[in-house]
Amino acid sequence: MTVPGGLDPLLFARARQLVSERTGFRDDAIAPESLERVVRAELARGRTLVDLLTDLQNPETPFAQTVVRASLVGETYFYRHPEHFRFVARDGVPGVLRRNPSRLRGWSAGCATGEEAYSLASCLMASAPPGMPVEVLGTDLNEASLAHARRATYGTWSRRDSGPHLFPLYRPTGEREVVILEGVRNVTSFAVTNLMGPLPDLFGHFEFILCRNVLTYFTPAAREVAIGHIVRALAPGGYLFLGTVEVDRVPEGLVRVGPPELQAFHRPETPLMPAKAPAPRPARSGPPRMTPPPVASPPPEPPRSPSQFHLEALERIEQGDVPRASLMLEALVRQFPDYLPGLLELALLRERNGARAAAYPLMRAVHARAAKLPPDQLVEGPECLPARFYKASADAYLNQGAAE
Ligand SMILES: C[S@@+](CC[C@H](N)C(=O)[O-])C[C@H]1O[C@@H](n2cnc3c(N)ncnc32)[C@H](O)[C@@H]1O
Known part of the structure; x- marks a missing residue:
């Protein structure tokens, strides 16, 4: 994981460790930009590196709590799913x-x-x-x-x-x-x-x-x-x-x-019987199996169908491979610039990663493209949703930014 420019690597590592211990988050689910923002704000207030490292040793200090809070993603809305x-x-x-x-x-x-x-x-x-x-x-x-x-x-x-x-x-x-x-x-x-x-x-x-x-x-x-x-x-x-x-x-x-x-x-009303343990496998004869050498991950292939490729990117996110999912979504929107679910997904991923400035142009693209479609036209994607959903989502996001 790269340390944001100019930040002390030890402080950065301790902050990540604290977040992961408190929340259960995977390392790659902790956005470096969020930690960077919090640390820079404290340094700008005149606090020293030693102050911050000391604070991180106690999860109850305000700085430690701010670090954890900054890493949490609070995206939600009524009747989601x-x-x-x-x-x-x-x-x-x-x-x-x-x-x-x-x-x-x-x-x-x-x-x-x-x-x-x-x-x-x-x-x-x-x-x-x-x-x-x-x-x-x-x-x-x-x-x-x-x-x-x-x-x-x-x-x-x-x-x-x-x-x-x-x-x-x-x-x-x-x-x-x-x-x-x-x-x-x-x-x-x-x-x-x-x-x-x-x-x-x-x-x-x-x-x-x-x-x-x-x-x-x-x-x-x-x-x-x-x-x-x-x-x-x-x-x-x-x-x-x-x-x-x-x-x-x-x-x-x-x-x-x-x-x-x-x-x-x-949960059934009567508890389930525990599953039977599988019979032990017979010992393998012959030489021990070799672990294959690690293979460098190839660049994402060009999408076959946008929804299929989109689903594969969602699976990557689920597996914790957010960088790869980002690459896949980038490839997807390059090849299918009118595929609204991909544009919105990538915008939200960037927002979650703290890259709001990079999310905005995508949200504007979602808005512009969705506005050209009949509002009730269904847009194919992992979920089949009407064009007005994409327009309203982008509207709400862009207006929220204006209100801040
Ligand atoms: C993306 S929001 C989801 C909100 C809502 N469940 C939904 O689906 O719309 C995730 C929430 O989980 C909370 N969270 C993350 N880790 C947690 C933990 N270890 N214990 C309690 N809440 C946690 C975050 O603070 C955040 O508010």
Whole structure:
């Protein structure tokens, strides 16, 4: 990993180590630009290298906390992955009600600024029988995000066409702002917790847990740890929903429900029998197998179909190979400059990597191209979405930048 120009390599290494220990993030999921920004701001305030190195030894110091916070990615919006909320309303709640629960409880694990927690609360309230209490907990490592969640006021970037307004959730409160309905707000609470540790017992168990777009940044080992903690909090008969490419196997003790791409899992009411251990393989005879020498990764091939190539880039991100995914997306937009999902994906990847200046021209390209299409024309990609979704996403992004 290259050290941003002029930064002390030891300070940079310690900062990365702190972030990875606190969050479970893979090394390549920690954007060097974010660390650089924070360090430079402290140096500009007159703090010395020794001050900063000393602070990093204690995760509770304000500088250490700022370093961790700067690495977190809080991208979210209402009813993101609407198929999960539709499943909860149509299949999940009726399934859970067969156990005659006295209330319905949901947990949004890694809720960022709260859009997911409030969406889940409104979905459960709309789907529960009249009078049945609903409670939703949103947790995150980032206190600043939770402060935003508690304010319950949101701008256009939280409302996107790919997250349709499925259930009563908010009302307008200004020209561009909405506020969460009081009923939804009253049943939703927020707490700072780290998924690298168990959820404290006082929070109890949940019939519905969402943990989406969180584990994608974790090392495989950290992902296993976090999933263990999450599954422990799932009530018998309850449902867990993960992000599209976040796990490639069914978490222990759960069964998959719905199609694989739904990433929805259910805890049966009677525990599953442990899987039989596979019979030991007979010892291989002959010479030991040689590990093949490492092969330099060839440059990305020209895309065959843009969606297929796009999906392959998403898989690279899932495998933790973000640099390669970036290269693939760059190649994709070079060859298919009108492929809106690729332009948007690369813009968001650059934004996540802290390269906002490089994300802007792409967002402007998304806007210009989407504006030329009939708003309801479906655009082929990993998800089939109307042109107006791309225009609205770019609008919201570009306007947000203007407001800052
Ligand atoms: C990209 S947002 C996803 C928000 C929401 N789940 C969604 O899908 O729209 C990821 C969130 O996970 C949080 N996060 C990352 N690592 C965490 C950890 N170890 N414990 C708790 N939250 C964490 C980040 O602070 C961030 O707010």
